[in-house]
Amino acid sequence: MENKAITNKSGAILKPRILKGIVVSDKMKDTTVIKVDRFEKNAKYQKYIKISKKYKAHDVGNTKKVGETIEIIECRPISRDKHFKVVA
Numbered sequence: 001m002e003n004k005a006i007t008n009k010s011g012a013i014l015k016p017r018i019l020k021g022i023v024v025s026d027k028m029k030d031t032t033v034i035k036v037d038r039f040e041k042n043a044k045y046q047k048y049i050k051i052s053k054k055y056k057a058h059d060v061g062n063t064k065k066v067g068e069t070i071e072i073i074e075c076r077p078i079s080r081d082k083h084f085k086v087v088a
Contacts (some may be wrong), residue, residue: 005016006055007053014076014087016021016073016074017073017074018071018072018074019034019036019055019071019072019075019084020023020069020070020071020072021034021035021036021069021070021072022034022035022036022067022068022069023064023068023069023070024054024063024065024080025066025068026059026062026064026065028056028058029062030058030059030061030062030085031056031057031058031059031082032056032059032062032064032070033054033055033056033057034051034054034055034056034070034072034084035052035054036052036054036055036056037050037051037052038052039051043068047061051063054079055069055084056079056082056084057072057076057082057084057086058075058078058082058084058085058086058087059085059086063086064086070086070087070088071086071087071088072084072085072086072087073085073087
């Protein structure tokens with residue numbers, strides 16, 4: 001896969017986000033839903049909390065199945081709420 005540099009209006013090079021998560025749905029055409037978990041520290045109690053978020057990613061041919069761990073990379077908007085592509 002090509003690693004193209006993304007630039008903003010001022011010409012600065014931006015690094016696309018790469019996230020790792022688990023496939024929770026593959027029922028849509030060329031789209032998979034990935035759940036990404038992260039740990040965040042609570043300011044008051046100093047306790048780590050597990051926060052999860054779901055992302056829709058472009059997967060040509062629906063090659064990934066539910067339960068697989070995959071990486072997704074940020075890209076240009078493909079649809080209203082799909083702006084990631086499946087990497088591995």
